[in-house]
Amino acid sequence: MDALARSLGPVFVAGFALQQLLELIDPWLDSVLGGRKRSIYAGIALAYGGILVIFTPIRALRPFGVEVDWIDMVLTALFISGGTKGINDLLKWLGYQKEQAKARLSPEQIRRV
Numbered sequence: 001m002d003a004l005a006r007s008l009g010p011v012f013v014a015g016f017a018l019q020q021l022l023e024l025i026d027p028w029l030d031s032v033l034g035g036r037k038r039s040i041y042a043g044i045a046l047a048y049g050g051i052l053v054i055f056t057p058i059r060a061l062r063p064f065g066v067e068v069d070w071i072d073m074v075l076t077a078l079f080i081s082g083g084t085k086g087i088n089d090l091l092k093w094l095g096y097q098k099e100q101a102k103a104r105l106s107p108e109q110i111r112r113v
Contacts, residue, residue, distance in 0.1 A: 007063045008090070011079055014058060018048050019083040042081070049080035060090070 022041055033040050052058055053073045059066075060076040079090065 004063045004094075008060060010056075010058045011060045011076060012084065014049070014052055014080045015083045015085075018045055018080060021048070022083075045081035045083070046077065049077035052080060053077045 022044070029040070030037065053076050058076060058080075059069075059072045060079050061072045066072045066075075082089075
């Protein structure tokens with residue numbers, strides 16, 4: 001689990017930083033962008049995520065055994081562009097997987113976990 005936290009921590013921080021950046025520029029760009037605001041923000045978010053994965057070793061799927069780097073890069077950029085929602089959804093899914101695995105354990109195995 002420690003490797004998982006070390007891998008997903010930077011993705012979460014990057015998504016959070018993106019949300020804060022968009023919150024900061026929102027008042028200035030709100031009146032300028034009008035109805036295009038959502039699509040412009042999505043483009044900014046995807047560019048931000050893409051730049052981060054190109055120039056840093058941040059990868060979200062490495063702990064899950066994904067060895068094809070470009071797939072990991074694309075999906076990590078998408079996770080980051082989703083802000084904290086993407087990583088929260090991933091963590092929720094991991095929680096479900098943990099509970100399903102725990103349900104398959106015997107009472108003795110559960111006590112050891």
